[in-house]
Each structure stands twice: as C-alpha cells, then as structure tokens.
Amino acid sequence: MIDFTLNGIPTRLDVADGTPLLWAIREQAALTGTKFGCGIGACGACTVHLDGVAVRSCVTPVESVAGRSVTTIEGLAPAGGLHPVQEAWIEDQVPQCGYCQSGVIMAVAALLEQDPAPSDEVLEATITNICRCGTYERIRGAIRSLAETTEP
Amino acid sequence: MADDDRSVEETGRPAGDDDGAETEGKRGPLGKWTRRAFIGTGALAGGGLVLGVGGVVFAPNRMRIGPESEGGTGQLTTWIKITPDNDVIVSIPHCEMGQGALTGIAMMMAEELEADWSLVRIEESPPEDHFANGYIVRAFVDETGFSVPGWFQRAFDYASYKAMDVAGMQVTGGSTSTRGTGQYGLRVAGAAAKEMLLQAAAATFDAPLSELTARDSRITHGPSGRSATFGELATLAATMKVPNDPVMKPRDQYRLVGTSQNRHDIPSKVAGAAQYGIDVTLPDMLYAAIAASPVPGGQLSEVDEAPATSMAGVHEVVRLTEAVAVVADGYWQASQALAALTPRFTDDGRGTANTESIYAAHVAALDEKGPGQPSRDAAKTVSVEYRVPYLAHATMEPMSATARIANGRCEVWAGTQDPLNARRTAARAADLDVSDVVMHNQQLGGGFGRRLPFTFDYIEQAVHVAKSVSPRPVKLIWSREEDMQHDYYRPFVVARLRTDLDAEGRPLSWASRFTGSRLADGGAARPPYEIDDIDVSAAAPPVHLRTGSWRSVQYSQHGFFVESFIDELAHEAGRDPVEYRAALLSHEPRHLAALQRAADMADWGGPLAEGRGRGIAIVEAFGTIVAEVAEVSVEADNSIRVHRFDAAVDCGLVVNPQQALAQIQGGITFGLSAALYHEITVRNGAVEQRSFPDYPMIQLSNAPRVNVEFIASDAAIGGLGEPGVPPVAPAVANAVFALTGQRLRTLPLRLA
Numbered sequence: 023m024i025d026f027t028l029n030g031i032p033t034r035l036d037v038a039d040g041t042p043l044l045w046a047i048r049e050q051a052a053l054t055g056t057k058f059g060c061g062i063g064a065c066g067a068c069t070v071h072l073d074g075v076a077v078r079s080c081v082t083p084v085e086s087v088a089g090r091s092v093t094t095i096e097g098l099a100p101a102g103g104l105h106p107v108q109e110a111w112i113e114d115q116v117p118q119c120g121y122c123q124s125g126v127i128m129a130v131a132a133l134l135e136q137d138p139a140p141s142d143e144v145l146e147a148t149i150t151n152i153c154r155c156g157t158y159e160r161i162r163g164a165i166r167s168l169a170e171t172t173e174p
Numbered sequence: 175m176a177d178d179d180r181s182v183e184e185t186g187r188p189a190g191d192d193d194g195a196e197t198e199g200k201r202g203p204l205g206k207w208t209r210r211a212f213i214g215t216g217a218l219a220g221g222g223l224v225l226g227v228g229g230v231v232f233a234p235n236r237m238r239i240g241p242e243s244e245g246g247t248g249q250l251t252t253w254i255k256i257t258p259d260n261d262v263i264v265s266i267p268h269c270e271m272g273q274g275a276l277t278g279i280a281m282m283m284a285e286e287l288e289a290d291w292s293l294v295r296i297e298e299s300p301p302e303d304h305f306a307n308g309y310i311v312r313a314f315v316d317e318t319g320f321s322v323p324g325w326f327q328r329a330f331d332y333a334s335y336k337a338m339d340v341a342g343m344q345v346t347g348g349s350t351s352t353r354g355t356g357q358y359g360l361r362v363a364g365a366a367a368k369e370m371l372l373q374a375a376a377a378t379f380d381a382p383l384s385e386l387t388a389r390d391s392r393i394t395h396g397p398s399g400r401s402a403t404f405g406e407l408a409t410l411a412a413t414m415k416v417p418n419d420p421v422m423k424p425r426d427q428y429r430l431v432g433t434s435q436n437r438h439d440i441p442s443k444v445a446g447a448a449q450y451g452i453d454v455t456l457p458d459m460l461y462a463a464i465a466a467s468p469v470p471g472g473q474l475s476e477v478d479e480a481p482a483t484s485m486a487g488v489h490e491v492v493r494l495t496e497a498v499a500v501v502a503d504g505y506w507q508a509s510q511a512l513a514a515l516t517p518r519f520t521d522d523g524r525g526t527a528n529t530e531s532i533y534a535a536h537v538a539a540l541d542e543k544g545p546g547q548p549s550r551d552a553a554k555t556v557s558v559e560y561r562v563p564y565l566a567h568a569t570m571e572p573m574s575a576t577a578r579i580a581n582g583r584c585e586v587w588a589g590t591q592d593p594l595n596a597r598r599t600a601a602r603a604a605d606l607d608v609s610d611v612v613m614h615n616q617q618l619g620g621g622f623g624r625r626l627p628f629t630f631d632y633i634e635q636a637v638h639v640a641k642s643v644s645p646r647p648v649k650l651i652w653s654r655e656e657d658m659q660h661d662y663y664r665p666f667v668v669a670r671l672r673t674d675l676d677a678e679g680r681p682l683s684w685a686s687r688f689t690g691s692r693l694a695d696g697g698a699a700r701p702p703y704e705i706d707d708i709d710v711s712a713a714a715p716p717v718h719l720r721t722g723s724w725r726s727v728q729y730s731q732h733g734f735f736v737e738s739f740i741d742e743l744a745h746e747a748g749r750d751p752v753e754y755r756a757a758l759l760s761h762e763p764r765h766l767a768a769l770q771r772a773a774d775m776a777d778w779g780g781p782l783a784e785g786r787g788r789g790i791a792i793v794e795a796f797g798t799i800v801a802e803v804a805e806v807s808v809e810a811d812n813s814i815r816v817h818r819f820d821a822a823v824d825c826g827l828v829v830n831p832q833q834a835l836a837q838i839q840g841g842i843t844f845g846l847s848a849a850l851y852h853e854i855t856v857r858n859g860a861v862e863q864r865s866f867p868d869y870p871m872i873q874l875s876n877a878p879r880v881n882v883e884f885i886a887s888d889a890a891i892g893g894l895g896e897p898g899v900p901p902v903a904p905a906v907a908n909a910v911f912a913l914t915g916q917r918l919r920t921l922p923l924r925l926a
Contacts, residue, residue: 041504122570
C-alpha cells in the first residue's frame with residue numbers, strides 16, 4: 023500500500039514494493055497518458071514529475087514516491103486546460119505518432135520551470151527523450167518560442 | 175496474399191441487390207460495366223446526405239459495391255456525410271500513425287466540396303469489409319509509369335478494390351494514402367457531393383446552375399442573394415442523380431489544399447488522452463508478458479512453470495507453439511514471473527547462424543550468378559560490393575494487443591496498419607469465422623512498416639492467450655527486448671555494382687547484382703541516369719531472420735547503393751558530383767531541378783567550415799523525387815556527426831505544407847539513425863541487440879538542422895511518408911568521402 027499525491031489528489035494504491043511507478047500509474051491509477059517505451063529508463067516515454075522534477079517512471083520504484091507529489095501528463099494543466107508547453111506543441115504541430123510526446127512534454131515543462139531560457143547545451147543535455155518519428159526540429163523550435171515569450 | 179476465397183455474397187453485401195434501374199447505366203467498351211454507382215448516394219437517418227465512393231459497378235450487378243440497402247446504418251461504402259446541422263463528416267479508411275494523411279485527405283475532399291474547413295470532422299473508418307481501400311493500388315500503378323487508360327480506370331479501381339476486399343486489407347503503407355485514397359477517392363467524392371448540392375439548390379431556388387456558387391459550406395444564388403447551407407440542402411441533394419464525372423478544380427484554384435492546416439489528431443496527443451493499442455483498458459482485464467523463441471522458427475520444447483506460478487498475482491503460464499506467456503493481474507507481475515522462467519526452445523536447425531555466415535550465404539548466392547560481360551569500348555571498369563544489415567523498426571510503442579474470447583466471439587484491440595487483415599489473423603488464431611471477430615483499431619505508436627498485414631504475430635499470440643483465460647480479456651505487451659528481437663526486419667542485402675566507363679568517365683553500362691528479388695527490388699536498383707546498358711538482377715539467398723517492409727522498403731537499400739556508386743564514378747571521372755549527375759539527367763527535368771535546388775540550398779561548392787564535408791544524393795521513390803545534401807564532420811572519437819541537411823522535394827502536389835515538411839524532417843532523422851547507428855546482428859541464430867542502448871537513436875543533441883523546400887510542380891501527386899529516407903545514407907556517405915577520402919560501402923557508416 024502506498025500513499026502519495028497524484029496530480030494533486032491524495033492517492034492510495036495497493037501495489038507491491040518494487041513495482042515501477044509507471045505500471046502503478048497506468049494500471050492501478052488508470053492514467054495511460056504516461057507511456058512504456060523501454061523499461062530501462064533509456065527513452066523517456068514514461069517521464070513524469072516527482073516533486074516537480076522530471077523522472078523516468080519505469081525505473082522509479084513505487085515505494086520511493088511515498089508521501090511525495092507525482093504529476094503526469096494528465097495533471098500537467100488544470101482540467102480542461104493546457105500547459106504552455108502543450109499549447110506550443112499544438113501551435114508548432116510537434117507530434118507525429120505522438121507516443122513519446124507525453125514524456126517529452128513533461129521533460130520540457132520541468133526544464134523550463136527551472137530554466138525558462140535554456141542554452142543549447144543545457145537543452146541538449148537535459149532533453150534526451152527518444153522520438154522515433156524524428157520531431158526534434160519542431161521540439162527545438164517550440165522550446166525556443168516558449169523561451170522567447172518568457173524573456174523580459 | 176488472399177488467404178481465402180470468399181465470394182462476394184459472403185462479404186456482407188446482399189447478393190441480389192441489383193436495383194437495376196438505379197445502377198444499370200450506359201455500357202462501356204467492356205460491354206458490361208457501368209459507372210453509375212462508382213459514386214453512390216443515400217439519405218442519412220434524420221436527414222442529410224451520405225455519399226460514398228467504393229469502386230465501379232461491374233456487371234453482373236450483384237457484385238455492386240455500395241450497400242445502400244445494408245442494414246439501415248445509412249453509411250454507404252465510405253466517406254462523406256453531410257448532416258442537417260451542416261457538419262461534414264468524412265470517414266477515411268486509413269490509420270493515423272503520425273503521418274497526417276487523414277487531415278490531408280479530408281482537405282482534398284473539402285477543397286472539391288467547397289466545405290468550410292472548420293465544419294469538417296474526420297473519422298477513421300471502422301475495419302469492415304466495405305472500407306477496404308483499393309484506391310491505393312492506383313498509386314502504385316502510377317508510380318510504375320504505367321498509366322491506366324481512361325476508359326478502363328473505373329473498372330481498374332473496382333478490380334483493385336475487390337482485390338483488397340477479398341484479401342481483407344485496409345492497409346496504410348507504401349506512402350499511398352493521400353495519392354491514392356485522397357486523389358482518386360475522396361477528392362472525387364467531394365466534387366460529386368458539391369454537384370448534387372448545387373442541383374438541390376437549383377431546385378430549391380428555381381434558379382439555373384450557372385447562377386449558383388458553392389463556398390464555405392453554403393450555396394448562394396447571386397442575383398437574388400438567397401443562400402442555403404449544405405446542411406439545409408443535404409436531404410434533397412441525396413435524391414439527386416449522382417454525377418458520373420464530377421468536374422475537378424484545377425490546382426490553381428485551390429484555396430485550402432496547399433495551405434498549412436493543423437492535424438486533427440494532435441490535441442489529444444499533447445493532452446495524453448489519445449488511446450494507443452497499449453492503452454486499451456477493459457473491465458476485468460488481465461495482463462500478459464511473452465517470450466518467443468530467440469531463434470526464428472524455433473518452438474517451445476519445455477518449461478518448468480513453478481517459478482512463475484508461485485509468484486503473487488500470477489494466473490497462468492500459457493504455452494504457445496513458439497512462445498511462453500505469463501498471465502497476471504498486472505504487467506509488471508507478468509513480466510517478473512516470465513523472467514523467472516527458463517524456457518527451452520528448439521532452434522529449427524538454425525542455431526549456429528551468425529552475421530558472418532549470413533553474409534557468406536549472400537556472397538555465395540551472388541557468386542553463382544557470375545560476372546556480366548564487359549562493354550567492348552570500356553576505358554575502365556569499376557566493380558565494387560556494398561552491404562546493408564538487417565534493421566529493426568523499433569516503434570516507440572512496443573507490439574501490443576488486447577483480446578477477449580467470449581460467447582463464440584473474439585474481439586481484438588490493437589494499433590495496426592491494416593485492421594481488416596488483423597481481423598482475419600485473429601479469426602484464424604481463434605478458429606472462428608471472420609464475421610465473429612470484431613477488430614477495434616487504435617492509434618499507432620509508430621508503424622514504419624512493422625504493423626503492416628501479414629506481420630501480426632502479436633495479435634495471434636494475444637488471441638491464443640485469450641483462449642486460455644476466456645472469457646476474461648487479456649492485454650499482451652511485448653517488452654522492448656522482445657520487440658527488438660522478434661521484428662520483421664529490413665532485409666540484409668549484399669549488392670555488387672559494376673560499370674564500364676568511357677574515356678571521359680561516362681558510364682557505358684551499369685550492372686547491379688544483389689541479394690533479394692528482382693521483381694520487388696529491381697525498380698529501385700535501376701539508376702535514373704542516362705546509361706545505355708542497365709542490367710539489374712537478383713539472387714535469392716537463404717533467409718535467416720524473417721523480413722518485412724521498413725520505411726521506404728527497397729529504396730532504403732538500393733538508394734544507398736545507386737547514389738553511393740554514382741558518386742564513386744563522379745570522383746573516378748574527376749568531376750564534381752552534382753555536375754556529373756546533372757550531365758546524366760538531361761532526360762529527367764524533375765530530377766535535374768531537384769538536384770540543382772538542393773545544391774543551391776546547401777551552397778554547394780561554396781566555402782565550408784574547417785573539418786566539414788558535403789555530399790549529395792537523389793532518389794525517386796513512391797512517386798516523389800528527393801535530393802538531399804548532408805554536411806558532416808568527424809568527431810574526436812572518429813564517429814560521424816551530421817550537422818545539416820538540405821532537401822529539395824518534388825512530390826507533385828503539396829496538400830498540407832506543414833505536414834509535408836514534417837514527413838521529410840522525420841524521414842531524414844529516421845534514415846540518419848539507421849545510417850549512423852543501426853545494425854541488427856545475429857549470434858547463435860538469435861538477434862543480439864536488445865534495446866535502445868545497443869540500437870541507439872538520434873536525439874535532440876545530435877539531430878541535424880534540416881532545411882526543406884518543395885518544388886512547385888504539376889506532376890502527379892507523390893507520397894511523402896517514406897521518400898525522405900532513401901537519400902540520407904548515401905548523402906552522408908558521400909560527404910564522408912568528400913571529407914576523408916574513405917568510401918564507406920557498408921551500413922552503418924563507420925570510419926576505419
């Protein structure tokens with residue numbers, strides 16, 4: 023049994039220790055926007071926020087989030103609304119198949135929260151998600167347009 | 175291809191529905207065909223118009239497509255509904271896997287219909303027989319350069335529809351959706367619907383057609399200023415004669431096609447709400463993990479179930495012919511229990527194969543072919559060997575399918591590139607009639623050819639597991655490792671290229687001998703260049719890993735061979751690679767224009783930063799010509815880095831420019847991961863690679879800047895999902911040669 027905050031809601035899940043957070047979110051909490059890509063933390067499709075920091079949920083044991091706050095793509099913006107990163111993703115028509123994009127959006131949202139105008143070096147070192155459709159050009163463009171709007 | 179021979183009567187259409195007066199039209203040159211119901215019409219329950227295009231009516235009339243009388247759904251063969259409240263609902267028999275085809279096809283329809291784009295809603299056709307998509311065959315035929323005579327086109331469309339229908343295919347692949355279904359299907363349907371709406375308006379306003387204008391989902395009578403919406407006219411329009419040959423707009427009058435429009439599927443994807451196959455959740459559902467024989471063709475010989483069945487949450491160990499699966503309350507429990515097993519598999523006598531023995535077998539097959547005859551006037555002969563490895567698709571969403579068998583019926587949920595064929599696969603696995611199987615197609619987390627028909631092993635497995643746990647539904651998820659090691663791989667190919675050059679270095683002949691199929695690959699192996707004597711031939715080696723279509727299929731290998739080899743010849747002749755190609759393309763003005771445009775974009779011949787090199791390649795595939803220039807450097811660790819790509823694309827018609835751009839950008843990235851990193855190798859009969867660390871992908875940090883320009887052209891519309899891929903590897907290899915003098919003839923590209 024694990025107690026934590028999921029998308030702002032106090033949540034108790036009956037799940038065995040050692041289970042990756044990913045599967046608890048997808049199966050017990052029935053939030054399937056967070057994706058399974060590799061199970062070894064290599065692709066980033068499963069990225070969520072743990073106390074505001076981007077983590078790869080497929081290698082995050084569920085017991086490690088006890089008492090903490092987890093945000094998934096479903097909880098990134100208030101219900102019915104969109105986070106600025108999601109808006110930019112629509113504006114720039116970033117996704118293709120879209121499967122990796124929940125993870126990319128979560129990673130980018132966490133980065134911009136800390137560093138609203140990241141340098142190329144920071145960006146490339148931080149956003150290491152794999153997109154098989156090859157949307158990197160638009161990911162970069164959307165981040166740049168977000169960074170511009172936050173500049174003084 | 176067809177795995178049964180169902181007659182038309184069994185496809186769910188009534189056998190004798192020949193309301194002859196309605197469909198028995200004029201007889202064409204074939205004597206017994208009619209075009210009348212090529213486009214068919216019907217009334218929508220509650221008012222409105224339904225218009226569909228299913229193919230030509232082909233005598234005898236009972237073979238007619240278009241089940242107006244079928245069960246009162248109001249849905250004709252496919253495609254357009256106009257509701258009384260003025261919505262246009264378009265049903266498109268293709269899947270969405272990020273290529274944006276559904277939005278583009280709907281735009282083509284709306285353009286001809288003169289619909290208000292904001293009122294158009296897009297639906298993916300359900301996997302039912304009458305949504306089989308034969309129009310894509312026309313795209314393939316166009317691509318070969320064989321044109322269907324006008325008088326035969328509709329009969330041809332019908333025949334290809336029937337071929338797809340009887341084979342049970344509703345396929346999305348071959349870069350055909352827009353140029354097939356869009357060009358020959360929905361565009362025509364949109365024009366026909368507009369004409370019927372105009373007829374309805376003429377009757378309503380008692381005005382001649384010449385005084386009526388359709389625009390933005392409204393028809394206006396100029397002199398009186400009266401107008402009515404499509405929705406208001408739709409019910410009457412449904413009673414109008416269906417035009418045989420609706421008038422199409424010339425391209426220069428397009429107002430919607432050619433403008434960038436947002437894709438309909440993106441909002442749900444950024445919200446995390448889009449439902450992919452792997453996301454399907456059903457009440458009472460179980461989860462399954464699976465391990466199939468590591469050696470292709472192997473079978474499960476023994477497994478001690480105890481280590482799994484003693485674990486919490488585990489329901490069952492299921493033994494399949496070629497695999498063992500574990501069913502549990504959750505996927506993590508299932509996968510952990512599976513990992514606790516030590517199943518043994520037979521190896522079908524193939525357990526000693528490795529990449530070296532596979533290569534040797536290919537070489538032996540080519541050796542049997544022997545060398546060709548040299549040209550008598552040759553000043554020099556150049557003869558080289560190229561090689562490309564097996565490649566995995568590695569879609570981001572691993573293979574997954576959910577199945578439920580209950581009450582003599584089977585339901586399947588999965589993302590596929592062909593739900594009709596998937597349904598048939600499920601029926602066979604369930605030992606049920608196709609009519610007892612329901613397929614629910616989902617969003618695809620990438621396709622690239624992995625989710626095409628006849629590669630539905632994951633659906634077969636899910637159905638077999640569902641039998642064991644019936645009536646409960648079960649979701650089967652492949653691990654990334656299972657996915658990497660049980661793909662239908664891009665074929666391993668060895669090619670020997672040879673040319674005889676005259677004294678000026680011009681090729682007198684070109685011979686390509688490769689492993690594969692001359693029928694399937696021969697077109698891609700032929701260079702576009704003006705060479706008198708071109709000879710392509712193939713040898714079929716024993717196949718170890720099962721193979722399938724991989725984004726751009728045969729062009730991905732042969733584009734590399736042809737465009738690398740022509741580059742070798744340019745250097746052999748001491749000529750600039752662009753100039754050398756151009757001199758051999760005077761008979762192909764579209765190629766020439768694309769080549770020159772890409773060179774201009776890249777400032778070909780202009781100054782380069784220290785340590786950079788440029789290379790060019792041009793490939794026509796799927797009706798589209800793409801020329802690409804790569805700019806590369808060599809890193810301190812001797813790896814190749816690509817900084818920039820410039821691509822010039824002639825696809826005839828650009829329907830949705832921002833999506834056309836996305837497809838080329840994505841295709842270049844996809845091709846670059848393969849060119850630089852990807853290689854599936856075999857050891858002891860099994861695939862060695864397991865996951866992304868040993869099958870790495872281009873990421874943000876090493877993705878090149880990609881510039882793309884589309885060349886305005888009045889040529890036939892070409893595909894876009896795949897043509898960006900083939901020039902990538904040769905452009906990079908040619909750039910590496912320009913920079914280092916090393917000619918890399920094996921993929922992935924690795925410097926000595």
